[in-house]
Amino acid sequence: MKQQESTIETSVPQIVYLMKNYAGYNLWANATLVNWLRTKPADVLAQEVPSSFTTIKATIVHIWNTQRYWLSNIKRTESEGFEEFNSTLEDAFKGLVENSDEFADYIESMTNQQIEENTMVINPWFQCDFQNFEYIMQVMNHSTYHRGQIVTMGRNLGFTDAPMTDYNFYNIHGK
Numbered sequence: 001m002k003q004q005e006s007t008i009e010t011s012v013p014q015i016v017y018l019m020k021n022y023a024g025y026n027l028w029a030n031a032t033l034v035n036w037l038r039t040k041p042a043d044v045l046a047q048e049v050p051s052s053f054t055t056i057k058a059t060i061v062h063i064w065n066t067q068r069y070w071l072s073n074i075k076r077t078e079s080e081g082f083e084e085f086n087s088t089l090e091d092a093f094k095g096l097v098e099n100s101d102e103f104a105d106y107i108e109s110m111t112n113q114q115i116e117e118n119t120m121v122i123n124p125w126f127q128c129d130f131q132n133f134e135y136i137m138q139v140m141n142h143s144t145y146h147r148g149q150i151v152t153m154g155r156n157l158g159f160t161d162a163p164m165t166d167y168n169f170y171n172i173h174g175k
Helices: 014-037 056-075 089-109 112-116 132-156 167-174
Strands: 118-122 127-131
Touching: 014 056, 014 089, 014 112, 014 132, 014 167, 056 089, 056 118, 056 132, 089 132, 112 132, 118 132, 127 132
Parallel strands: none
Antiparallel strands: 118 127
16 A cells, blocks of 8 residues: 655645644544533533543643743743633633734744744743753643643443544644
8 A cells, every 4th residue: 555645845844734734633633522512501611520630620720831931931031820710711711712812823923943942941940941842842732731731531420422632633624
């Protein structure tokens, strides 16, 4: 069986194409998850479930805060802190999707050189000097990890209709 030819645009390095595609995927997957959660009763979504974060809202806020943190590093702007979130679940949903859109737009606007250049990150927990595409992958993997937790939390709350948010599904059906 002959392997299918790649459909990756050859005018940009493959890592650049992949990072821009992953950022679009992250936006789509977060919006898909949020739209699914919006169909569930708010009181059920507020129930505590054993996980790394005790509620779906806390997990959504964590994904959002982490995306904001890494985007500020990639942009080389002042890092936004992880302040306490005291607003509604709907505000958390809106904030995550809007930030995912901002993240995707920014990555799409980056040049090949910007995606491949190094950025020094210094914080109280670690210091690193990696290429920006590695930070982008960190965000994509982090968000995917926690989306999976949310689906499992939902399953523990009785939800059996979680949406498919796999990367391959996005490439086939989500674009």
